[in-house]
Amino acid sequence: MSNWLLPENLADILPVEARHIEKLRHKLLDLYKTYGFELVCPPLVEYIDSLLSGTGSDLNLQTCKLVDQLSGRTLGIRADMTPQISRIDAHLLNRDGITRLCYCGNVFHALPNDFLSSRELLQIGAEIYGHAGVEADFEIIQLAIDTIKTAGISTYKLDLCHPGVIRSIINSDHAASANVDLILSLLKEKDVAGILELSGVIKNIRSDTLESLKIVSSLYGDTETVISLARKSLPSNPGIIGALDALQILIHSLEDDVELGIDLADVSGYGYHSGVTFSLYAEGWRDTLVKGGRYDNVGIAFGRARAATGFSLDLRKLARGLFTMEKPSAILAPWGRDKDLLTCIKNLRQDGQIVIQMLPGGYPSQDEFVFDRKLVLFDGIWQINDL
Structure with missing residues (x-):
């Protein structure tokens, strides 16, 4: 077997798509900030008894286990970030009022959901703790809808249920x-x-x-x-x-x-959800795009029962359905240490322009950008010319 092959249902994300995912991540986290959601970043691995507290058997089957060389205890690679966010709310923040938290990070599944699914997801989501009323459910559903609208999806369907x-x-x-x-x-x-x-x-x-x-x-x-x-x-x-x-x-x-x-x-989610649940579907995605719902009292395992509702989605899956090969334009600059050249390049980059200097002996081969302009020296002044 070639040593560069990846395990099944895992894949590298190459430059153009990776940039697209990162831009989308920033847009969505900025959206959540406007609603008052605070960003948290829990660890990728933690003790299994904490990671699976209050969850159903499905998550246990999807969680990879390993032995901690320091403590000898069993660790788990998270398959879902929601239990970690509940732990942070109940045990670390321990606030009396309503808490709004959002997150974005990689999760890993022991087995793919189907033949076409990846085992590594980039999970993004938002949770409200401390309010048991339907008002919190409404806010979470509205934020989930705004999430896919912000991503550029205008046609969708919302399915509701109550276990x-x-x-x-x-x-x-x-x-x-x-x-x-x-x-x-x-x-x-x-x-x-x-x-x-x-x-x-x-x-x-x-x-x-x-x-x-x-x-x-x-x-x-x-x-x-x-x-x-x-x-x-x-x-x-x-x-x-x-x-x-x-x-x-x-x-x-x-x-x-x-x-x-x-x-x-x-x-x-019958064994996990305690109230209204919902799913969002959109044309171009073969299965559920966003899932969420109420899961009160999961935090009791961490010493504090709290009303809770939230949603999550796989950002990679969302981005893949929106992905286009449109590449940003870039300016090609010659190699050199001339002060005027370096000042010009610096000013252009501060203005948000992409400027790539040619290294000696070769033309840049980036696939992520389209070189449609270049910097040239004319009458002692560095100017931008169209290519």
């Missing part, structure tokens, strides 16, 4: 709650036939539970229609009513031009 609906159905039946993984796998595939066959698989599961699971598997589509149907056909217990109320308030708060959908059978 409280399914959780209330399952938790009201002891037999169902003892077989939650099986039920979730059927709901994920919207397998109505499989749900109806659960009566022969799960002993003592109630018939009304099966009926509710069958109904909820078809509750997706137009928001108002789905919520109205859910109120009429699902049990009127506090968990379901509270979840539907939260969704309806949020829907009425969003702008009319937002294309909305709802899927009450969306079980992604």
Whole structure:
């Protein structure tokens, strides 16, 4: 095997694309700053018991482990930055009021999500801690929408869900709650036939539970229609009513031009999210572009339960769908130590111009820039001429 080959589902990012990603990162972090979000940078590796605190089994499977040579304890390479941000809020900042934090850094997955996915992501996101109301959910969703708009995406779809609906159905039946993984796998595939066959698989599961699971598997589509149907056909217990109320308030708060959908059978993050969840889709990306939602009390593992809601996305994936080969123009300058030449180059660079000096014996071969001008000495003055 050649020693320059990379492991599967990993790739280098070359100059033009790398510059594009970096510019986008700056734009988004500047956007988050205007909302009042403070930037934090947690480490790439930390103790596994801290890294996985309050998370589901999926994150455990995606986290690579290694032994710390100093302490002998198990370390993890982060597969998601959200638990780290929760640790910072609960344990390090330890503020009484509302805290808004944002972040951007590499994460690594032990396995790719599919054949086309990278195992290394550049995760960027934002979190609000300390407010349990729907107002924080609205702000996070609005910021997620502004994120993709700032990136240049004008057509998108927002899908909403609330795990409280399914959780209330399952938790009201002891037999169902003892077989939650099986039920979730059927709901994920919207397998109505499989749900109806659960009566022969799960002993003592109630018939009304099966009926509710069958109904909820078809509750997706137009928001108002789905919520109205859910109120009429699902049990009127506090968990379901509270979840539907939260969704309806949020829907009425969003702008009319937002294309909305709802899927009450969306079980992604079931064991992690505690309230409204959302996903953003856009043409040009084959799967979810942005995911987020409420995850209250994850910080309890760090000694402080806090209301929390947020979102994240893979900046590389976002940038790749927007990527074009447009190259910035640059000025070609001759090599030399003439004071007037160096002063001219310095002034141009301070004005934001790209100036590249030719080194002796060769023409620059950068692929990232287009040389459309050059510095020439005319009548003792350095001037810019078009190429």
